[in-house]
Every structure is written in C-alpha cells, then in structure tokens.
Amino acid sequence: MEVSWEMSVTDSINTIYLLFSAYLVFVMQLGFAMLCAGSVRAKNATNIMLTNVVDAVVGSLSYYLFGFAFAFGDGTNSNPFIGTQFFALKDIPTSSYDYTxxxxxxAFAIAVAGITSGSIAERTQFTSYLVFSFFLSGFVYPIVAHWVWSSSGWLNHGSSGLFGSGAIDFAGSGVVHLVGGIAGLWGSFIEGPRVGRFDAFGKPVAMRGHSAALVVLGTFLLWFGWFGFNPGSFDKILVSYPNATDQGNWTAIGRTAVTTALSGSTAGIVTLFSRRLLVGHWNALDVCNGVLGGFVAITSGCSVVEPWAAIICGFIAAWVLIGLNILALKLNFDDPLEATQLHGGCGAWGLIFTGLFAKEEFVIQAYGPGVSGVARPYGLFLSGGWGLLGAQVVELLAIVGWVSVTMGPLFYTLHKLRILRISVDDEIAGLDISSHGGYAYTTHQEDTGPRFYSEYVRIQNE
Structure with missing residues (x-):
C-alpha cells in the first residue's frame, strides 16, 4: 500500500506541474494577441486579434482530430485519428495523465500557427487563415514533433539516435519556432509586401504599429508564458536522474528558467543599444523583439547549457535578428511582425548553439546516459565531438525542407485560387472595415484609408 500511495502522489504532482505549465503556455496566446495588435496599424487591430483566437479554436480541433496522433502515435490503433483513441498511444501511459x-x-501546436499569422498580417483574407491554421496545426507541425519528441522519431535524442546522439531541441527552437517562421516566410513571400511598404524605387516606407503599450504588454505576457514553455518541458517533475537517486528534475527546472531569462535579457539589451547606434534613437518595439529573439534561441538548449552560455546565445541572437531585418529590407521582404526573422532566424541559431554549448552532465540529466559504455555526444565547444552538432544541422535542414514542400504549395494554391490576399482597395481601407464590419477604435479616422490610397496612387504615378 505504501508503494501504491507514493506512486499516486508522484503522478498527482507530475500532473499538477504539467497542467500548470500548459496554462502558462496558453497565456502566451494572449501575449501573441497583444503583441500582434500593437504591431499592426489601428485599422487592422480587430483582424489580427481575431486570427489569434482562430489559431486557438481551429488548432484545438485539428490537433485533437489529427495532430496528436501524427505526433505521438505508432499507427497500431484501429482508428488512430479520431476521438479519444488518441489517448492509447505508444508514447503515453493510459491514465488521466494522457489528457494532461x-x-x-x-498549447505548443497553436503557438506555431500564431507565429505564421504575424508574417502575413494586414493583407490576408480571413478564409485563408482558417485553412492554413488547420493544416499547420493538424499535419505539418505534428510530423516535425514526431521526428524530434516521439520515442520512435528518427531525430529523437535516444540512446541510438542520429550520429549516436539525435537532436536536442528541448522545448522547440526548431520544432515550434523554426516551423512557424519558415511557414511565415512562404506565406509572406507569395503574398508580397503590403501596399505602400516600399516606394517606387524600392526604398522601405515606415509602417509603425499603432500601440507601443500593447507590444510591451504582449512581450511581458510572452516572457511569463515562456517559464511554462521551457521549464515546463520537464513534463515530469518527480523523476530521478541517472546515478543520482537523491535528485530529480526539480534540480534542473530552476536552471532552465534562469538560462531562459538570461538569454532574452541579453538579446534585449544588445538590441536596444545596437538599434540606438543604427537609427539614432531608443525604440521600445525593437528591444521587445530582441528579448523574444533571445527566448526563441535558448528554447532548444535551455536545459543543457550553463547560464554563462545562455548569455552568449542571447548576444548572438540579437545580431541574427538585426542582420536578417536589414537583409529583409534590402530584398523588399515584408513581414509586419518580423516573425520570419525572429522565429525562423533565431530558432535556427538556437539549434546550432545547442550543438556547440550543450554540457555533458546536463545532457545526461535531461536525456539519460545513452548506450552503456558509449559516450553520449555533447557540445562541440566543450569537447563533445561533432555528433550532436551534426544532428542539430540535420534537424534544421529537415524542418526547412518539410515546411517548404508543404506550406509553400499550400500558400501558392490559395494564391492561385484568389483567396489568399485581399484586394488593394480593401487593404487600403483596412481589414477591420472591409472584413469585420468596423474599426477596433471609435476614434479611428475612417477617411484614413481613402486618403492613404490617393497618396499611394500619386507616388506610383510619379
């Protein structure tokens, strides 16, 4: 009876911890909504907030009906894609913990669609949001999750993984952020820039978001949620480490939260001063994106690196974001939320960073010792060999390829069917008035659209 009672208490604590983490990750949807709303112009505020709601509600159904089985199923169920049979899958014990x-x-799956929504903001038909959100949450993302996080995935960091290692993507720099960023890249590229974003000579025209307050609020909500995103990925808090029965995951959870905070903070401060030198003034929106870029990058290796390494991660993540933003402007690439650069670029850097700085002790703590008598690869810069870095590069390339061959054709098909981008007139007037019956703010100047359109026509005719 004593053993049974202890097991019951352990399961209960693990379940409570994972549920609490899930709630934190779900709060990130509110953070995304506020960040997106503040980053777009006032005439599109209702539209972008509605798309964030749609990501959650559509993602719930698509992930339940298809995505969860694709991610963690082994195909042995008689009907593995429908209903509660999802909860009898290979990787999950049959108990109430299944639902947790x-x-x-x-909560992870719907975050991916939110990333992509930002890339195609202010110019996309609402119907297209419904289509790509369902497809991304139910099919594209779950396949990548299976590769990396399922025990039967070919990139899983198991005892006999790729290059004797498998990829380490603890909370999803690649699985979540790179997937969302590459999907956004194709959507934004196929749609083209917003009307007026670049003048007749190809020079960028500033289109500032309408509320710095909402951007800052969204950033802090995302920061708060990231403490469920990264430390919460220890899905069982009461687990003993190999060869250390007096320790459990709780000894690493605090360190994971610290590395997360340090990377984001470093990226934020580097972005703050760097942009000050580049543009001549302090910019709250830039520093907020810098903070998020640091979080995205550390998400892969948050559990297996020292805090000092997290500072390096955030420092380089800031320059990755700054450099990609400059390149995007030179290529006339328009991503209103910088989602492709931030989540795609910093997510890719996060995978490489883990292959360079993962510490052997922490890798064993988080993933086990591997094959008996065979050293498990760890960070190249810490004398861990090339195995882990090689697996990280393979994951990066596999994700870019998979998302490109799935989401690229999807967006192109929507474009050819003329249901991807709204008309020029509707874009000028704003999605709120053209698609949702009215502006988000009663003080919004309803003649802004026509006046802006007249100015746009004048510029194009010069």
Missing part, C-alpha cells in the same frame, strides 16, 4: 500531456502539447 495532450493539453500541454496542444
């Missing part, structure tokens, strides 16, 4: 694990993984 599903909820946590669902």
């Amino acid at each position: 694990f599903f909820l946590y993984q669902w």
Whole structure:
C-alpha cells in the first residue's frame, strides 16, 4: 500500500506541474494577441486579434482530430485519428495523465500557427487563415514533433539516435519556432509586401504599429508564458536522474528558467543599444523583439547549457535578428511582425548553439546516459565531438525542407485560387472595415484609408 500511495502522489504532482505549465503556455496566446495588435496599424487591430483566437479554436480541433496522433502515435490503433483513441498511444501511459500531456502539447501546436499569422498580417483574407491554421496545426507541425519528441522519431535524442546522439531541441527552437517562421516566410513571400511598404524605387516606407503599450504588454505576457514553455518541458517533475537517486528534475527546472531569462535579457539589451547606434534613437518595439529573439534561441538548449552560455546565445541572437531585418529590407521582404526573422532566424541559431554549448552532465540529466559504455555526444565547444552538432544541422535542414514542400504549395494554391490576399482597395481601407464590419477604435479616422490610397496612387504615378 505504501508503494501504491507514493506512486499516486508522484503522478498527482507530475500532473499538477504539467497542467500548470500548459496554462502558462496558453497565456502566451494572449501575449501573441497583444503583441500582434500593437504591431499592426489601428485599422487592422480587430483582424489580427481575431486570427489569434482562430489559431486557438481551429488548432484545438485539428490537433485533437489529427495532430496528436501524427505526433505521438505508432499507427497500431484501429482508428488512430479520431476521438479519444488518441489517448492509447505508444508514447503515453493510459491514465488521466494522457489528457494532461495532450493539453500541454496542444498549447505548443497553436503557438506555431500564431507565429505564421504575424508574417502575413494586414493583407490576408480571413478564409485563408482558417485553412492554413488547420493544416499547420493538424499535419505539418505534428510530423516535425514526431521526428524530434516521439520515442520512435528518427531525430529523437535516444540512446541510438542520429550520429549516436539525435537532436536536442528541448522545448522547440526548431520544432515550434523554426516551423512557424519558415511557414511565415512562404506565406509572406507569395503574398508580397503590403501596399505602400516600399516606394517606387524600392526604398522601405515606415509602417509603425499603432500601440507601443500593447507590444510591451504582449512581450511581458510572452516572457511569463515562456517559464511554462521551457521549464515546463520537464513534463515530469518527480523523476530521478541517472546515478543520482537523491535528485530529480526539480534540480534542473530552476536552471532552465534562469538560462531562459538570461538569454532574452541579453538579446534585449544588445538590441536596444545596437538599434540606438543604427537609427539614432531608443525604440521600445525593437528591444521587445530582441528579448523574444533571445527566448526563441535558448528554447532548444535551455536545459543543457550553463547560464554563462545562455548569455552568449542571447548576444548572438540579437545580431541574427538585426542582420536578417536589414537583409529583409534590402530584398523588399515584408513581414509586419518580423516573425520570419525572429522565429525562423533565431530558432535556427538556437539549434546550432545547442550543438556547440550543450554540457555533458546536463545532457545526461535531461536525456539519460545513452548506450552503456558509449559516450553520449555533447557540445562541440566543450569537447563533445561533432555528433550532436551534426544532428542539430540535420534537424534544421529537415524542418526547412518539410515546411517548404508543404506550406509553400499550400500558400501558392490559395494564391492561385484568389483567396489568399485581399484586394488593394480593401487593404487600403483596412481589414477591420472591409472584413469585420468596423474599426477596433471609435476614434479611428475612417477617411484614413481613402486618403492613404490617393497618396499611394500619386507616388506610383510619379
């Protein structure tokens, strides 16, 4: 009876911890909504907030009906894609914990669609949001999650993984952020820039978001949620480490939260001063994106690196974001939320960073010792060999390829069917008035659209 009671208490604590983490990750949807709303012009505020709601509600159904089975199923169920049979899958014990694990993984899935929504903001038909959100949450993202996080995935960091290692992507720099960023890249590229974003000579025209307050609020909500995103990925808090029965995951959870905070903070401060030198003034929006870029980058290796390494991660992540933003302007690439650069670029850097700085002790703590008598690869810069870095590069390339061959054709098909981008007149007037019946703010100047359109026509005719 004593053993049974202890197991019951352990399961209960693990379940409570994972549910709490799932709630934190779900709060990130509110953060995304506020960040996106503040980053777009006032005439599109209702539209971008509605798309964030749609990501959650559509993602719930698509991930339940298809995505969860694709991510963690082994195909042995008689009907593995429908209903509650999802909760009898290979990677998950049959208990109430099944539902907790599903909820946590669902919160991750809907975050991916939110990233992509930002890339195609202010010019996309609402119907297209419904289509790509369902497809991304139910099919594209879950396949990548299976590769890396399922025990049967070919990139899983198991005892006999790729290059004797498998990829380490603890909370999803690649699985979540790179997937969302590359999907956004194709959507934004196929749609083209917003009307007026670049003048007749190809020079960028500033289109500032309408509310710095909402951007800062969204950033802090995302920061708060990231403490569920990264430390919460220890889905069982009461687990003993190999060869250290007096320790459990709780000894690494605090360190994971610290590395997360340090990387984001470093990226934020570097972005703040760098942009000050580049543009001549302090910019709250830039520093907020810098902070998020640091969080995205550390998400892969947050559990397996020292705090000092997290500072290096954030420092370089800031320059990755700054450099990609400059390149985007030179290529006339228009991503209103910088989602492609931030989540795609910093997510890719995060995978490489883990291959360079993962510490052997922490890798064993988080993933086990591997094959008996065979050293498990760890960070190249810490004398861990090339195995882990090689697996990280393979994951990066596999994600870019998979998302490109799935989401690229999807966006192109929507474009050819003329249901991807709104008309020029509707774009000028704003999505709120053209698609949602009215502006988000009663003080919004309803003649802004026509006046801006007249100015746009004048510039194009010069």
